[in-house]
Amino acid sequence: MFMEFITGLKAKETKEISDILAQEIAGKVRINGYIHTVRHMGEVAFIVLRKREGLVQCVYEEGVTEANLKELKEGMTVTAEGILHEEERAPQGFEVRLTKINILTSPKEGSMLPLPISKWKMKTSLETKLNYRPISLRNIRERAIFKIQEGIIRGFRDFLYSQGFTEIRTPKIVAGNAEGGANVFKLEYFGSKAFLAQSPQFYKQTMVGVYDRVFEAAPVFRAEKHNTTRHLNEYTSLDFEMGYIDGFEDIMAMETQMLRYVFDFLKAQYAKELKLLEVTLPDTAKIPAVRFDEAKVLVSEKYNRKIKNPYDLEPEEEVLIGKYFKEEHQSDFVFVTHYPSKKRPFYAMDDPADPKFTLSFDLLFKGMEITTGGQRIHDYDTQVTKMMARGMNPEEFSNFLMIHKHGMPPHGGLGIGLERLTMKLLDEQNVRETTMFPRDLSRLEP
């Protein structure tokens, strides 16, 4: 009566090239992929196929390969069969001498590629690349960027699992917002007013009460009207939050160890992409930490720059702090600690030694903030008092305050902007370069 039983993956008659790549080179293989380029050389032709593993050089030979060479065009997808041979001039160190090539699909007749994706470096403006994102990502260098980004997120998760963290899923449609301010997207929710979550802040603190240590890697939304090279209106936030800390230094220590793990993981698992993009992994053996107010003085003195705003770091100051610690301590990273209380959210714990400052930090990477973190208030009365001092109504936050009311361990955590971290790691000049499908003031598509 019914069609069949599905028992799992089908056995293939011949070896797939994907299975071969890690193994010895020998014998007859099957391969599929996009036609990346066709280069005619008289009686032979080089047909380079684009596969998930990279480019594979195939050789068409007249009288040997069953196919009509004239039909084969860039952008087609094909299946092919052939014999694998070592060939040191080929991109992978081997080539497939084709016995047969079979067209699977074709692009629309007469369609012209909007940008030269088969070129090694496309030399195309960012604007054009983003307008044609579905196609520009097919370029070998472009797609390597997002493989490395995958590696960062995998390393982040793997490390945190190993440290006893639990992965959580928190809602993105929320009734109130943790970070305050006007930078929030509004939404009609069955007759109620709702927002898109600016961060998982309330929920991750909540889940520390459940699992002690938690993390989430998920989208967050900021309705900021900044049109800069480092702002996005939707980005991926790598968040963790941990209980039973002795101080916010525990969080910086966990981040340091995490970054070290991530870079080691990239080195081991994404060596091909690192090489392709000529990435030098930064040293994380020890990361300097400096107080916010001291950092301002340091760069003011060294670079002869007047301090304009004592309560915030201007982007230019971040750049100079990065420069200072690179020059003086050969570090691409620097923790800036003890941010002024008035620039930190209401859940930040003030420094008992001087409540004008908080037990908090940013991590700068090559002169740009990629992480914000700190210790949070765990005591109910302290939290309510701080809210009221800011003119907030604690009753509006009763769901959040439930955790303080019924007991929370000392805790803190951080959020890392994945796209910014990737941007600085790859020495890109615009965060859109390291965002798969960026959302900004003027860009809602593709």
Next chain:
Amino acid sequence: MFMEFITGLKAKETKEISDILAQEIAGKVRINGYIHTVRHMGEVAFIVLRKREGLVQCVYEEGVTEANLKELKEGMTVTAEGILHEEERAPQGFEVRLTKINILTSPKEGSMLPLPISKWKMKTSLETKLNYRPISLRNIRERAIFKIQEGIIRGFRDFLYSQGFTEIRTPKIVAGNAEGGANVFKLEYFGSKAFLAQSPQFYKQTMVGVYDRVFEAAPVFRAEKHNTTRHLNEYTSLDFEMGYIDGFEDIMAMETQMLRYVFDFLKAQYAKELKLLEVTLPDTAKIPAVRFDEAKVLVSEKYNRKIKNPYDLEPEEEVLIGKYFKEEHQSDFVFVTHYPSKKRPFYAMDDPADPKFTLSFDLLFKGMEITTGGQRIHDYDTQVTKMMARGMNPEEFSNFLMIHKHGMPPHGGLGIGLERLTMKLLDEQNVRETTMFPRDLSRLEP
């Protein structure tokens, strides 16, 4: 000048209980956690601590333990020191005889717990559990649910990585929506009209053109006005999409193998939680597949039920199909294939043998749809023709059609509702039981 160098995790003087649990039981240990219960027994008292690993029994003994027993109350967090002893009656098979216990934090004075979280089974209504979600999740059984859910998502990712899939991040704020219909949340986006993504459909198809095989595990949003035990307005969708398929059976085969891996992974890594919730893992050795139209006839005949709507499955029919294949083939799963074209989206590939049906499937688990998948149209003209036949304007989809225009391999994929899969695995009656912070018609908080 600066505070210190952060080199990584601090060394602890004594062993942490978390490090011990997997190791031999011996010697002096440190432990931290919530006070879960205090049971007075004359000169001794049992203090059970709640930690991420579970409950740990500690023994207070007068004259031995440095602490004021009267001060210790449920909901406090503490650090303690003691000597580890085997004790078969304790939850973990050992207990800590306390030498010292130190209060870290306290709940608000006089606050009464809204529900009995230290009870084994809370016997609390779902409504109450959800109203006090931040606290109810602290219950041992509640939190085990979401550890298993973590296991499912980890297994999903691990398996797909092993099969050459690339993890992608697609935008949740979008200009158009793949699934059509009115069930979409609207959003003001800097003066433009935007939507919350109902699925990553366009983007995951796009990324098949880049990486051949891709997946994403991320939130999706449906503005459905259903108030049922199986609908959510925000849920986690486990999506994958793969190119170079021979047919949609390849996708069902990949899902079958993935589910098998996930259940093996749970068995190996989440045995404690499975045991705690008394979960029996389903058999996935072979999953039956039946055509949509045949399935309707089968249950109509066996259960003597009139076919009302030939183009869709009613929830009751899904239940009966599940029942049929459980009774006749001892399978908790069944693939229902070849859904009618008019009930599937415009990107679904019609069956060339009978274009009234599509090359698509749902997977039912214990009588409920947990997956929708199928082969997609890859050819530009075919896609444009199908759109126009539905009265759609292809120009509005030019970003999506870019991939068809410049060539796509034969491809298809699926989306799995994580919370539903968890619900059916745990034999829960309401999907809200297996959603950390559910969003529905009436619930936007906590």
